[in-house]
Amino acid sequence: MKAAVLREANKPLEIEEVQISKPGPREVLVRPVAAGVCHSDLHFLDGSYPYPMPTILGHESAGVVEEVGSDVTYVKKGDHVITCLSAFCGHCNKCLTGHLSLCASPEVSRDATEESRLSIQGETVHQFLNLSSFAELMLIHEHALVKVREDMPMDRAALIGCSTTTGVGAVFHTAGVEPGSKVAVIGCGGVGLAAINGAAIAGAGQIIAVDRVDSKLELAKAVGATHTINASSGNAVGEVVEMTQGGCDYTFEAIGLKSTAEQAFQMLCSGGTATIIGMIPVGTMVELHGVDFLAEKKIQGSNMGSNRFRVDMPRFVDFYLSGKLHLDEMISKHIKLADINLALDALKTGQEARHVIMFN
């Protein structure tokens, strides 16, 4: 099969012929139909999150089951599925206490002694986040996918695999936004827009979108923002505090910077909670004013929207098909796998919504 291989940070991906192993007892071979190009792929491409190479990036996809391992009963050939990097074992302490997305069990990947799922002429290709979706086939654990309705368009379904789940999940599960609350979202990329959409579905009273790009602020309004702030003015915190008459109940940081993480905390009213979704580079420290803790301000991380994706994703599909979840606006372009580098470059400029790779 063909796949886009990353051999060195900051170098273009190369389309190469890659060998894929046969499904083990609990593995599923998936033929992706669509794969989103997500901003987090960039963090690994530019080396701010180191990853062993060669690897195949991509972690947001939807497709059709091609073949299942001997013990798999959940899906069969032909089923439509969304993949998710939050593969869960189902029996560790995290899984058994309802925190499936924090499962760190190594059993969902192959161990170092087994044949690698992906290879190029005998050389190991490191599977990315147990998925590697910039490829014509994916070999994944059965707990890294969920079955979905067949009337769901695959390109929209792919987005649910990461950005929707991350943004909406942060609002629903990590933060637990209540109806009527005041919310600000910093960063209006795919994840930030999903958080705004999630806040609207949750019934937030005020939803303030903060970004530096006007076209993204327009998109933010289309998916549910009640107010927008162009942060180029340099005083986003002051403007949010003024608009909300004292700060937000919930803020969400969806960029991954020290400065914006600190701003998310500064935008809170007393008792408010800041949720950091963005991936802050390894080694970066975040500073807070200690006195703010007297006002019971809270800050927390959110990884993949604290999901229980087998439950969440079919609900998000229903939200889309009933018009509550806006995914059409999130896709700026459909591309072929061969054009992956152009999509990654476009993402770097931050001007556009998502490109989605269509395999055919």
Next chain:
Amino acid sequence: MTLITIESEITGNVWKIEAAAGTATDEEDVILILESMKMEIPVESPEKGIIKEILVNEGDQVQEGQGLAILDTDS
């Protein structure tokens, strides 16, 4: 002899050890691979040297700041 301890930047598990004691390494050579939050994270040699000792085993849990390997940079 100048010995430096290579520490873990994160909390996670040791997935695979790529280099044994006695191995000569160049800057950026991968010594071992950690696994944390679904990510494989390579730990690279900070400079040229010889690995004096690997302080962990495959499957071990490691904490942020924990020593993973000792590198002799004089050789």
